[in-house]
Amino acid sequence: MELVNLKDATEVVSFSQAVKQGLGRNQGLFFPKAIPALADVDALLAMPFQQRSVEILNALIGDELGREAVEKLVTNAFQFTAPLAHVKDNVYSLELFHGPTLAFKDFGARFLAQCLAHLTGEGEPITILTATSGDTGAAVAHAFHGLSNINVVILYPKGMVSPLQEKQFSTLGDNILTVEVDGPFDDCQALVKQAFDDKEVREQLHLNSANSINIARLLAQVCYYFEALAQLPAEDRAKAVISVPSGNFGNLAAAMIAKTMGLPIKRFVASTNANDTVPRYLLSGLWEPKKTVATMSNAMDISSPNNWPRIEAMIEQGIVDKALLSAESVDEDYTQIGVKQLNELGYLSEPHAAVAYKALKRQLADDEIGIFLGTAHPAKFKETVENILGTPVALPKALADVANKDVLSDALTADFGKLKEYMFTKLG
Numbered sequence: 001m002e003l004v005n006l007k008d009a010t011e012v013v014s015f016s017q018a019v020k021q022g023l024g025r026n027q028g029l030f031f032p033k034a035i036p037a038l039a040d041v042d043a044l045l046a047m048p049f050q051q052r053s054v055e056i057l058n059a060l061i062g063d064e065l066g067r068e069a070v071e072k073l074v075t076n077a078f079q080f081t082a083p084l085a086h087v088k089d090n091v092y093s094l095e096l097f098h099g100p101t102l103a104f105k106d107f108g109a110r111f112l113a114q115c116l117a118h119l120t121g122e123g124e125p126i127t128i129l130t131a132t133s134g135d136t137g138a139a140v141a142h143a144f145h146g147l148s149n150i151n152v153v154i155l156y157p158k159g160m161v162s163p164l165q166e167k168q169f170s171t172l173g174d175n176i177l178t179v180e181v182d183g184p185f186d187d188c189q190a191l192v193k194q195a196f197d198d199k200e201v202r203e204q205l206h207l208n209s210a211n212s213i214n215i216a217r218l219l220a221q222v223c224y225y226f227e228a229l230a231q232l233p234a235e236d237r238a239k240a241v242i243s244v245p246s247g248n249f250g251n252l253a254a255a256m257i258a259k260t261m262g263l264p265i266k267r268f269v270a271s272t273n274a275n276d277t278v279p280r281y282l283l284s285g286l287w288e289p290k291k292t293v294a295t296m297s298n299a300m301d302i303s304s305p306n307n308w309p310r311i312e313a314m315i316e317q318g319i320v321d322k323a324l325l326s327a328e329s330v331d332e333d334y335t336q337i338g339v340k341q342l343n344e345l346g347y348l349s350e351p352h353a354a355v356a357y358k359a360l361k362r363q364l365a366d367d368e369i370g371i372f373l374g375t376a377h378p379a380k381f382k383e384t385v386e387n388i389l390g391t392p393v394a395l396p397k398a399l400a401d402v403a404n405k406d407v408l409s410d411a412l413t414a415d416f417g418k419l420k421e422y423m424f425t426k427l428g
């Protein structure tokens, strides 16, 4: 597989390089030079999820890692299902929250972790350093927990992460170090940046960011769109409209790659909350990010989505027809209404999925089949959902268990010298 830096077409790298590097020169994103078409999509859709995912990722990655390795990565990463729940009439929810941290980011984070572990092999140990304001930390911690030759350091702002969120990433121990920083999230991010700018830390600890723009995450996410359509009756597949609750737009980019490979998705709805840079852009042609506003669907509180250049590239290269993409911004009132309406239909949901549901309802024709993505388990947004519905939301076992465990974090001031000393003491 060859990937091109979207900011500098002279930088062409292999899959392994792209995974290890994350970003290219000038902070450019890597994107496949060519997206392969799958030969017999119907036959693929008849396969079980893991087996089909091996075929998809093998077609994308090519012979670089070898089929056996891809099989191993998929088997280790995808150990949970993505059921398509019928909500009403022609509307379904693709539930992507059955992984260990109950959010769709488990798919991408776990596949990336497996790829990095495979590429690191028996060589020098690498260090994943990341800052979190809540949920990404959990997906990363769980994805890398117990992998040999990889250490993880997660920085988070003291007192700014909910107690349950904190327990999701700070109770694992082993190769997962968590550090409570005395300062806001911006300080945590600044510390990460300083670490990557420090040659000694970068080289001796073999730093890697494992961040959300890594191509491995995106490729992993392609697989569950196939799983969605596989669960529809064959005659309905070509009617499928997919509504993607979007923040950084990685999930939508993956959907478009799936279609390019031959999955018969009819069209896409990009659903955002009040942070509506993309819906405005599709109407006006002007890219004008505004100040980010806080909403209930806070994982989508992003006004400069970092995966958008990949979508733009697919449209510009004519890989995806722009007419197949529409967008909707759903405000806070309608998000709440969405959670309530879904609940009345007997479907307990949360704000991110509700945004996608409301956007889908505005767009869906009677002769189409609508699928919105359930990107997080309702219990992850327990308080918000309880406030909207006025009824208690039960914790699933994974969350209830973690509530009784001890936080294993170390505490540091927001001082790079201290962080450096800490990392060399623990990992050097």
Ligand SMILES: *Cc1c(COP(=O)(O)O)cnc(C)c1O
Pocket: 103, 105, 135, 245, 246, 247, 248, 249, 250, 251, 252, 299, 300, 352, 375, 376
């Ligand atoms: C990250 C996230 C999103 C947004 O996904 P993108 O790929 O960044 O567009 C939506 N919902 C939830 C719950 C998330 O955690």
